Amino acid sequence: MQMPTGVHALVRRTHEDCVLRALQENGALSRGEIARIVGLSRTTLSDIVGNLLQRGAIVVVDTDAVRRSGSGRPAERLALDPASAQFIGVDFGHRRVHVAVADASHEIMVSGSVRYEDSASWPVRLELALALLDRLSAEAGVHYGALQGIGIGVPGPYPAPQGAAWPRASAGATVLRPAPEGVDTAFAERFDAPVIVDNNTRLAALAEAISGATSVADLVYVRLSDGVGGGLVVGGQLVTGSGGLAGELGHVTVEPAGRPCRCGKRGCLETVVSLPGILAKCWEFGLPLEDLGALAAAVSRAHPVVDRVLREAAAALGRVVGAATMALNPAKVVIGGEITRLAPVIVEQVAATLAAELFPTASAGPVVEAAHLSDEDGALGALAAVFHSSPLLAKYPDTADVKGCTDAPDSITERAAHARA
Amino acid sequence: MQMPTGVHALVRRTHEDCVLRALQENGALSRGEIARIVGLSRTTLSDIVGNLLQRGAIVVVDTDAVRRSGSGRPAERLALDPASAQFIGVDFGHRRVHVAVADASHEIMVSGSVRYEDSASWPVRLELALALLDRLSAEAGVHYGALQGIGIGVPGPYPAPQGAAWPRASAGATVLRPAPEGVDTAFAERFDAPVIVDNNTRLAALAEAISGATSVADLVYVRLSDGVGGGLVVGGQLVTGSGGLAGELGHVTVEPAGRPCRCGKRGCLETVVSLPGILAKCWEFGLPLEDLGALAAAVSRAHPVVDRVLREAAAALGRVVGAATMALNPAKVVIGGEITRLAPVIVEQVAATLAAELFPTASAGPVVEAAHLSDEDGALGALAAVFHSSPLLAKYPDTADVKGCTDAPDSITERAAHARA
Structure with missing residues (x-):
């Protein structure tokens, strides 16, 4: 293929790069989605896409019939040649x-x-x-x-x-x-x-931010497991922080006189809402549970001690997530981890605490959800x-x-x- | 000027754009700084800069003699033609x-x-x-x-x-x-x-993040005034949030049973560490102060009530900033506003509380400073x-x-x- 010259070829080359980059970053897209992402008119885009299809650089993979909720003709979805x-x-x-x-x-x-x-x-x-x-x-x-x-x-x-x-x-x-x-x-x-x-x-x-029907650019994610970890997506980018330590919401102090934490402090969120933290609190209230399986069984029996412990732990989590939400104004808060999957009360309580923490405006609050992915x-x-x-x-x-x-x-x-x- | 053609001209054009953009975004820079920002070798850069200087697109504005701390020959600083x-x-x-x-x-x-x-x-x-x-x-x-x-x-x-x-x-x-x-x-x-x-x-x-000797990409900023406002810089970008509300650290709850806040909640950080919040607390402790001037006078007399009120307010601020720091891992925390300027104890106490809140690692903590700008x-x-x-x-x-x-x-x-x- 001959190398194009002149300013028009140069501009088209740049436009082609933009289209290919959009497909590289987003996977399959309809022409309308490409036009919106790349910021080109439908007419200009049509010309560029036609040329790329002809050269085999991109292919039609399917239509958006499955995803589309409205009526109208399904749109073809284009992608880089999968292979x-x-x-x-x-x-x-x-x-x-x-x-x-x-x-x-x-x-x-x-x-x-x-x-x-x-x-x-x-x-x-x-x-x-x-x-x-x-x-x-x-x-x-x-x-x-x-x-x-x-x-x-x-x-x-x-x-x-x-x-x-x-x-x-x-x-x-x-x-x-x-x-x-x-x-x-x-x-x-x-x-x-x-x-x-x-x-x-x-x-x-990052996976949660782009999963689901619509991806979000601003997200607070917390995972409850043996420990409590987290991650932030801000403006579509994963936040690493100046020392690579961003997202450590598990070590925010929630009970200054609370239990010692593995980090060396006392009363970190992790001591309250991690699996070991929740089990320890159940023991404290006279309900000895050994592990996640026992906790799951108690949850399915709607045991009142477990309900109280989970609600209190989730309220502490909600206050920490509330502070992070006040700082970052995310569109979505996602709570993940196996405990969250077995006890929906956690997401409910986080949402309730969060609503009380935020400004009394309807528009300001993020969606609070259990993780989509596992x-x-x-x-x-x-x-x-x-x-x-x-x-x-x-x-x-x-x-x-x-x-x-x-x-x-x-x-x-x-x-x-x-x-x- | 004739439009250059061919792939070499195209690449050089792109490199020129990158150099001009670096100067547009950063103001005057030495050749070494440009090379680092643009990611070009000194040799390639030298050719491009020479050509831009010759065409009058950029000019030499001064040398880095004033800013430079080490020895060696001062480097010329280049900028877009100021006019x-x-x-x-x-x-x-x-x-x-x-x-x-x-x-x-x-x-x-x-x-x-x-x-x-x-x-x-x-x-x-x-x-x-x-x-x-x-x-x-x-x-x-x-x-x-x-x-x-x-x-x-x-x-x-x-x-x-x-x-x-x-x-x-x-x-x-x-x-x-x-x-x-x-x-x-x-x-x-x-x-x-x-x-x-x-x-x-x-x-x-944003201004604080790029002021001073070295700019930082990750910063938490809080301003104490009639209210308490804030702003976050993450990865060099100002954070707006999904609804344009990011940075509102003043409305994180710090005293659940505290004074009513103008936002409709109780015990927000703003009710504790804003000027009205600090004055109200001084009154509570029997020290009637009318305004900022009276507060300044009491600070300069080292009045024990004022010292205690400021330390407690700053400790509450430190806990909120601590949570934000745990989430974002910033390189720097900056406290601004007129109260901060008159009472250095605020920055001291925030730094002390923050140090206690963070992981016990030396490397993880941000620098805590009073605002440079006014x-x-x-x-x-x-x-x-x-x-x-x-x-x-x-x-x-x-x-x-x-x-x-x-x-x-x-x-x-x-x-x-x-x-x-």
């Missing part, structure tokens, strides 16, 4: 690794998990993850000829802060094994692709991070070698790199 | 409007204020502001032939939320007069330039917002009509527009 790119998302939890592989239209081609002991070393975890990827890819016939990038979620901040142990070893609950600095290297060497690593709860926040959230968030951060179509065929200015770090990788610099 | 652009910043406070006009190198050419009653209507305020600009410009011989944009700060959220009054009329303290929806129109029509409007406390946060902060923040959001060199001579993709809203205007859409 033209692959993306890998990996989430290392305390006791399992979950992987998911997506194509250029953002469809998940394969996904799966493998378990390990929470005492498993990082070399063991990495080996298990790579073997799982190999097995799944072989079974489904997935090849990585155009791998764009790999996103990896890990527990705790990454890289783990030097010096003082953070967080301190948990008493009784899961021991955090922070990922070593080189966790990306094993993947980068194996696949020869860019790798980004971030905290997996934070990545889950165990796959970290891997899907890792994929989302890669969709947004992979070098702008660097490996995509037939696009000019024109990159945007690099002074506005607008991708998660760059932001994370800046935060750590 | 090639003007920017206007306007800040409407409760009782005065402050204006500042900057050139393309970000130097302030003129600035000044004019007072009005807090009962003054918006048409009166607008007329006073425009007359002030006229007078200052005439005196200093400033012309607006290449005006890039106008930033305007207003009290309260903008546009003011519909329906329920927000915030409710203050009891005793200043009555908030929210800016009407068309506050931008008067300026846009007068100057034929793009106008952005945002809350002035939030703009002050009454000019809103206007400077409005200018900063315009520097970052003005259409990429749209009016700048001799640059190609190539704009970046518009799908990543990375400017304050676009973000604000999205938030309000």
Whole structure:
């Protein structure tokens, strides 16, 4: 193909890049959605899309008939040729690794998990993850000829802060094994692709922000589990903070004279609304529950002690989320984790406390919801991070070698790199 | 000038745009700073800068001899030709409007204020502001032939939320007069330039983030005055929130059974650490103080009641800022407002409370500082917002009509527009 010259060709080239980038970041889109995202008129867009379709750079994947609620003719949805790119998302939890592989239209081609002991070393975890990827890819016939990038979620901040142990070893609950600095290297060497690593709860926040019928640009996410983690999406971007520690709502003090927390303070939100915190409070009220299963059984029996403990814990969570909401004015608050799934009273109570905390205006309050996603959230968030951060179509065929200015770090990788610099 | 063709010219054109944009957003920079921001090698940059200097698109304004702390030869600082652009910043406070006009190198050419009653209507305020600009410009011989944009700060959220009054009329303290929806129109029509409007406390946060020796990308800002306002900078961007209400830390509940707040709740931070809140608490402890002047006198006498009231109020502020810090992990916390200037104990106590609230790691805590800027902060923040959001060199001579993709809203205007859409 001859290189176009002149200012018109230059402008069209830029417009093409914008369309391809919108599809890269968002997956399949209708022409109307592309026009809105890219800010081009339908006429200009029609010309550009026609040319890209003709060249095979993009394809029609389906129509929006399923998603569309109104009447009218279903609109075709366009995407990068699915085979033209692959993306890998990996989430290392305390006791399992979950992987998911997506194509250029953002469809998940394969996904799966493998378990390990929470005492498993990082070399063991990495080996298990790579073997799982190999097995799944072989079974489904997935090849990585155009791998764009790999996103990896890990527990705790990454890289783990030097010096003082953070967080301190948990008493009784899961021991955090922070990922070593080189966790990306094993993947980068194996696949020869860019790798980004971030905290997996934070990545889950990103996955929640873009899941569901409409994605939101501003979201507060809290996950209740053995500990309490969180993540913030602000203006469509994951927030890392200046030291990579953003989102740690679990360690806001809610009971100054409360129980000691693994972080070294007393009465952190985590001591109240984590699974161990809730179980301990039930014991205090004379109801000995051993684990999540016992708690679930008590919830299904509508045990009054459990109801009270959960409501009080969720009210404390609601006050912390209220302060975060006052600061950030998110469109949505999402509460995740297994406790939330088994006890809907938690989301109800958070919503009620939040409503009381906010200004008495109808328009100001966020939607409060239980998480849409489950165990796959970290891997899907890792994929989302890669969709947004992979070098702008660097490996995509037939696009000019024109990159945007690099002074506005607008991708998660760059932001994370800046935060750590 | 002949339009360059071919891929090399295209790439150079893009590099030139990046250099010009870096200077547009940051004002004067050394070659080393440009290279770091734009991500080009010194060699490539040297060629591009040489060409831009030759064409008169940029000029050498000074050296970094004053700013530089190390030894070595001072580096030249480059900027867009100062006369090639003007920017206007306007800040409407409760009782005065402050204006500042900057050139393309970000130097302030003129600035000044004019007072009005807090009962003054918006048409009166607008007329006073425009007359002030006229007078200052005439005196200093400033012309607006290449005006890039106008930033305007207003009290309260903008546009003011519909329906329920927000915030409710203050009891005793200043009555908030929210800016009407068309506050931008008067300026846009007068100057034929793009106008952005945002809350002035939030703009002050942006000004604080980029003031001082080093700018920070993540900052929590709180201003203590008749009320308590705040603003957040996250990843270098001002946070507006989904409904334009972000930064309202003053209405986080700190004393559930505390005094009624003008927002309709009880015991908001504002009832404790605003000027009226502090004066009321002093009265409660038997020390009748009428106003800021009386408070200042009592502080200078080191009155024990005042010291106790200020410390307790600042501790409450520290807990709220602590929660925000846990969520956002900022590099810096800035406390502004006249009370902060007269009572250094406030910043001391906030820093102490914050240190106790955070994880016991040395690296995690933000710097806590009193505001650098004073009454000019809103206007400077409005200018900063315009520097970052003005259409990429749209009016700048001799640059190609190539704009970046518009799908990543990375400017304050676009973000604000999205938030309000």
